[in-house]
Amino acid sequence: MKILLVGGSGQLGRAIAVAWRDDEIVAPTHADFPLEDRTTWAAVLDRVRPDLLVNCAAFHNVDVCEVEPAQALAINAVAVDALADAAQQRGIDFLTISTDYVFDGSATRPYTEDDCPRPISAYGVSKLAGELLVLRRRMNAYVVRTCGVYGLHASRSKGTFVDRVIAQARAGEAIRVVNDVVASPTYAGHLAEALRALVATRAYGLYHAVNVGPVSWYDFAAKALDVAGVRYPIDAISAGEWKAAARRPAYSALANAGLARLGIALPAWDEGVAAYVRDKGL
Numbered sequence: 001m002k003i004l005l006v007g008g009s010g011q012l013g014r015a016i017a018v019a020w021r022d023d024e025i026v027a028p029t030h031a032d033f034p035l036e037d038r039t040t041w042a043a044v045l046d047r048v049r050p051d052l053l054v055n056c057a058a059f060h061n062v063d064v065c066e067v068e069p070a071q072a073l074a075i076n077a078v079a080v081d082a083l084a085d086a087a088q089q090r091g092i093d094f095l096t097i098s099t100d101y102v103f104d105g106s107a108t109r110p111y112t113e114d115d116c117p118r119p120i121s122a123y124g125v126s127k128l129a130g131e132l133l134v135l136r137r138r139m140n141a142y143v144v145r146t147c148g149v150y151g152l153h154a155s156r157s158k159g160t161f162v163d164r165v166i167a168q169a170r171a172g173e174a175i176r177v178v179n180d181v182v183a184s185p186t187y188a189g190h191l192a193e194a195l196r197a198l199v200a201t202r203a204y205g206l207y208h209a210v211n212v213g214p215v216s217w218y219d220f221a222a223k224a225l226d227v228a229g230v231r232y233p234i235d236a237i238s239a240g241e242w243k244a245a246a247r248r249p250a251y252s253a254l255a256n257a258g259l260a261r262l263g264i265a266l267p268a269w270d271e272g273v274a275a276y277v278r279d280k281g282l
């Protein structure tokens, strides 16, 4: 399969490039495929003529989105709709990534694809709008929500949450992690494998794809230290002590119900962090 991968320099994009290595992947840079500029990227699409267009690009700084909702909607919704439109017109399959932040966090068990989204941040609103704009087309598209992605090639210079926790412990610094926020942190390598299995099915639609099992960020940090062989205390704090511009769901674990129906399984959250620590040599 020939794939045009948007956002290929990001942590999920890089994981896809590795996990889908048997496919022919073209991954233009942000500058060569700017979501803001359809004329520029449409020319690339026409030149590459892929079988599948994969969008891993997003404006996903949640706190900046909160004060720049127009830009969040422009990138995460309007531009995603334009990509879907271009793919549909050309008979190209489309896959785009969405987020657990479409939910409000009031659940007490992992959200399935059948649960009603109710975002509480501008970022979540913009990603939900992107989902709906794609799904309304009834085209050959996969919309895949994931959560707390950490990959070997994190784009931010500070690295992933796991990197920071382990580095702080090794440096003897105080580590403070929220213990009342529950999610499904997901290793990009495992997510990339599941996405490849999904596109092999041609079962288009809305999916959740995460490492399995709800876990608090505190317990996740503790497991990261454990698998890295570091014994070090973590201070538990509440989300209220962590000041941020945007509200975040207190509970946003996802259940991979749709993938399960297709016989596609992801490893558990603790296997995810263990694989990451091993693969990164932490």
Ligand SMILES: NC(=O)c1ccc[n+]([C@@H]2O[C@H](COP(=O)([O-])OP(=O)(O)OC[C@H]3O[C@@H](n4cnc5c(N)ncnc54)[C@H](OP(=O)(O)O)[C@@H]3O)[C@@H](O)[C@H]2O)c1
Pocket: 006, 007, 008, 009, 010, 011, 012, 013, 029, 030, 031, 033, 034, 035, 036, 055, 056, 057, 058, 059, 060, 075, 097, 098, 099, 100, 146, 147, 148, 149, 150, 154, 155, 156
């Ligand atoms: N990270 C998470 O915890 C998380 C959780 C849930 C869902 N998601 C979703 O998962 C997807 C992948 O996230 P990620 O963590 O892999 O992100 P990432 O590491 O920040 O990578 C984003 C990629 O998109 C590119 N990009 C950003 N803005 C662009 C634009 N306007 N036009 C073209 N390319 C642009 C970036 O290029 P440059 O770096 O060169 O700008 C980079 O290659 C996103 O849809 C995100 O919303 C992420």
